[in-house]
Amino acid sequence: MNADSEVKTDARRLRVDGVDVDLGGVRILRGVTFDVRPGEVFGIVGPNGAGKTTILNVIDGIVRPSAGTVRYGDVDLCRVRPHDMRKHGIGRSLQSTHYFRDLTALQLVALGELPNSIVGALRFAGHRKRRKAQAEARDKGMEALRQFGLEQYANRPLSELSSAVQKLVDIARAVVTGGELLLLDEPTSGVSGHERGGIGEALRRLRTLGRTIVLIDHDPGFVTGNCDRLMAMNFGEVLDVGLPDEVMSSEAVKRSYLGESANTDVGIERDL
Amino acid sequence: MTTDAIKDRTGAGVLGRTLGRMLGRQGSGTQFVMGAGLLAAALWALNGGPFLNLVGQSCAVYAVAAIGQSVLIGSAGQIALSGAAFMAIGAFVTGSLAGTPLETFPFPLLICAVVGWLVGLLSGLPGLRFRGLYLLLSSLALQFMVTAVTKNYQSARHPAGLEVPPLHIGPLDVSTGQSFYIVLITLLATVYLVVALVERTGVGLAWRAIRESEEAAAVSGVDAVRWKLYAFAMSGAITAVAGCLMAYLVGRADYETYNLNLSIALITMIYIGGIRSRLGALTGAVIITALPYILQLRLPGWLAGLGIDANWYTENQSIANAGLFNLLFLLVVLFEPEGVQGLLGKAERLLRRTLSGRRTGRTTESPA
Ligand SMILES: Nc1ncnc2c1ncn2[C@@H]1O[C@H](COP(=O)(O)OP(=O)(O)OP(=O)(O)O)[C@@H](O)[C@H]1O
Numbered sequence: 282m283n284a285d286s287e288v289k290t291d292a293r294r295l296r297v298d299g300v301d302v303d304l305g306g307v308r309i310l311r312g313v314t315f316d317v318r319p320g321e322v323f324g325i326v327g328p329n330g331a332g333k334t335t336i337l338n339v340i341d342g343i344v345r346p347s348a349g350t351v352r353y354g355d356v357d358l359c360r361v362r363p364h365d366m367r368k369h370g371i372g373r374s375l376q377s378t379h380y381f382r383d384l385t386a387l388q389l390v391a392l393g394e395l396p397n398s399i400v401g402a403l404r405f406a407g408h409r410k411r412r413k414a415q416a417e418a419r420d421k422g423m424e425a426l427r428q429f430g431l432e433q434y435a436n437r438p439l440s441e442l443s444s445a446v447q448k449l450v451d452i453a454r455a456v457v458t459g460g461e462l463l464l465l466d467e468p469t470s471g472v473s474g475h476e477r478g479g480i481g482e483a484l485r486r487l488r489t490l491g492r493t494i495v496l497i498d499h500d501p502g503f504v505t506g507n508c509d510r511l512m513a514m515n516f517g518e519v520l521d522v523g524l525p526d527e528v529m530s531s532e533a534v535k536r537s538y539l540g541e542s543a544n545t546d547v548g549i550e551r552d553l
Numbered sequence: 554m555t556t557d558a559i560k561d562r563t564g565a566g567v568l569g570r571t572l573g574r575m576l577g578r579q580g581s582g583t584q585f586v587m588g589a590g591l592l593a594a595a596l597w598a599l600n601g602g603p604f605l606n607l608v609g610q611s612c613a614v615y616a617v618a619a620i621g622q623s624v625l626i627g628s629a630g631q632i633a634l635s636g637a638a639f640m641a642i643g644a645f646v647t648g649s650l651a652g653t654p655l656e657t658f659p660f661p662l663l664i665c666a667v668v669g670w671l672v673g674l675l676s677g678l679p680g681l682r683f684r685g686l687y688l689l690l691s692s693l694a695l696q697f698m699v700t701a702v703t704k705n706y707q708s709a710r711h712p713a714g715l716e717v718p719p720l721h722i723g724p725l726d727v728s729t730g731q732s733f734y735i736v737l738i739t740l741l742a743t744v745y746l747v748v749a750l751v752e753r754t755g756v757g758l759a760w761r762a763i764r765e766s767e768e769a770a771a772v773s774g775v776d777a778v779r780w781k782l783y784a785f786a787m788s789g790a791i792t793a794v795a796g797c798l799m800a801y802l803v804g805r806a807d808y809e810t811y812n813l814n815l816s817i818a819l820i821t822m823i824y825i826g827g828i829r830s831r832l833g834a835l836t837g838a839v840i841i842t843a844l845p846y847i848l849q850l851r852l853p854g855w856l857a858g859l860g861i862d863a864n865w866y867t868e869n870q871s872i873a874n875a876g877l878f879n880l881l882f883l884l885v886v887l888f889e890p891e892g893v894q895g896l897l898g899k900a901e902r903l904l905r906r907t908l909s910g911r912r913t914g915r916t917t918e919s920p921a
């Protein structure tokens with residue numbers, strides 16, 4: 282399936298180069314460098330607080346790096362505002378789905394279709410065109426929900442749905458916003474064992490569709506089983522990048538996990 | 554209402570479907586009761602004689618201000634304690650237009666809206682960097698700044714306050730009684746509808762997304778910065794319009810009216826009525842505005858009936874009322890964060906459950 286997607290002529294590579302991030306006077310990322318090839322699933326693992334989410338925040342424009350560059354194809358992502366990422370085909374799912382409670386599943390997946398200017402809003406509301414614009418937003422949202430078998434939840438508030446369903450809705454939203462590159466932040470966290478299957482299946486389908494995916498997860502089994510290449514990190518630094526099995530058996534990675542287990546028992550269960 | 558923003562509304566059965574959906578949905582009964590109650594109160598005030606007209610006028614003015622605050626705090630989920638500052642801006646703009654060619658209605662109103670919009674936009678700029686406590690502090694700074702400026706302006710030029718001429722529309726004197734009340738209610742309805750329309754365009758949904766999480770909204774493709782600034786601007790414009798109307802109501806602009814207590818009272822209104830909706834803002838505005846009148850009229854009698862001396866209350870009314878409102882606010886935040894609307898909503902849910910329980914008890918069919 283990789284061969285398939287690499288045939289795509291407009292396929293773009295994501296390059297994160299020497300990224301430092303300082304937040305609140307603390308260095309959170311230190312010289313983070315990696316490439317994500319078009320069509321691959323790129324996994325990121327690391328203990329709590331390693332900086333995994335921050336990497337996605339940097340790619341996504343939520344956090345600006347204090348040094349380094351992020352490029353997608355020939356676009357400098359550090360100059361793109363978060364809500365414009367969709368214009369470059371980038372979508373992002375969130376680690377916590379507790380953000381949105383009142384919104385319905387359909388409203389969430391259609392958020393990206395909302396107008397982002399007064400003129401757009403007027404057109405959205407305008408007499409004849411409103412129907413068209415709103416129906417289009419709705420259709421696009423329903424289509425995304427249908428892809429994940431979620432149409433029956435369309436009009437239910439997110440707070441009423443189980444975490445697994447919330448996660449899937451959020452992935453559906455990311456898929457609507459990002460046609461090409463998906464940044465998935467722990468799609469299985471808070472999801473029980475047998476429900477993970479559904480999320481894994483969704484991932485595999487996206488992969489056969491040729492989407493490029495950056496996948497973070499706490500469950501190394503899940504990541505290694507679903508990614509082409511893996512990056513391990515700790516304390517804001519990259520420990521190793523390579524084939525999943527190699528990375529998981531590398532000395533540095535073992536030490537970071539074992540070191541943590543020696544200091545604290547908590548967290549190891551979640552992380553490994 | 555914003556829920557409908559992305560729903561399909563083609564076809565001829567819109568009315569039927571809308572009605573069916575309106576009655577079928579939890580919350581519709583609450584909205585109906587609140588709407589009907591407000592309408593009844595409005596009509597009562599219209600026909601209840603000069604005193605009730607006056608109470609109704611205040612209620613209408615504060616209701617406009619409460620809608621202004623609810624756009625920012627309720628819909629967009631921002632924190633601000635500067636409602637009174639925007640009302641002061643409206644009142645002083647109106648006062649300083651007196652005697653100029655622009656004193657003709659509706660120029661003062663429109664100019665207030667524009668000035669309020671611009672100051673609102675400016676007041677939103679700190680919100681792009683700060684959240685929570687810092688945003689609250691910056692809104693407090695605005696409140697104190699406006700108080701200082703209006704105070705200096707007033708004491709330098711018009712020690713007794715800026716006089717505002719009686720309201721005329723064309724040749725018609727509509728400055729008192731029923732006619733003024735009708736003007737105010739019309740403007741209130743207009744503001745209400747404008748906000749409702751704006752929220753329908755999808756902006757309402759964007760605000761809700763921002764309210765729940767700005768980052769998550771941005772990640773989902775919502776231009777959080779832009780819509781947040783619009784919320785500040787729109788709230789500023791509406792609240793300044795309320796200040797303009799307030800100036801017409803009392804006939805002058807006096808900086809002392811627009812202090813921090815008023816800002817707090819405005820917040821109390823939208824929380825007591827129900828922070829999540831404009832209907833809640835209206836309800837809260839009416840409750841908080843009418844309550845002092847009721848207390849003033851009735852409380853001494855009640856206290857006397859209980860054998861308590863009411864002198865202290867009559868002598869310290871404003872302090873006692875402010876204390877009472879703060880207490881109410883605390884009680885709402887602690888026990889019923891959704892205010893009157895939340896209470897009614899609970900009652901409705903209970904009623905619906907009882908009714909549907911009885912229905913499914915009689916017939917054997919059960920919803921799949
Ligand atoms: N806005 C912020 N200001 C200050 N520190 C932050 C901020 N965001 C994150 N951090 C810190 O940066 C570090 C990395 O956080 P990040 O969320 O990227 O970790 P993570 O690898 O995703 O962890 P988890 O597995 O718990 O999701 C943590 O120590 C966190 O406390």
Ligand SMILES: [Mg+2]
Pocket residue numbers: 333334335376
């Ligand atoms: Mg994380």
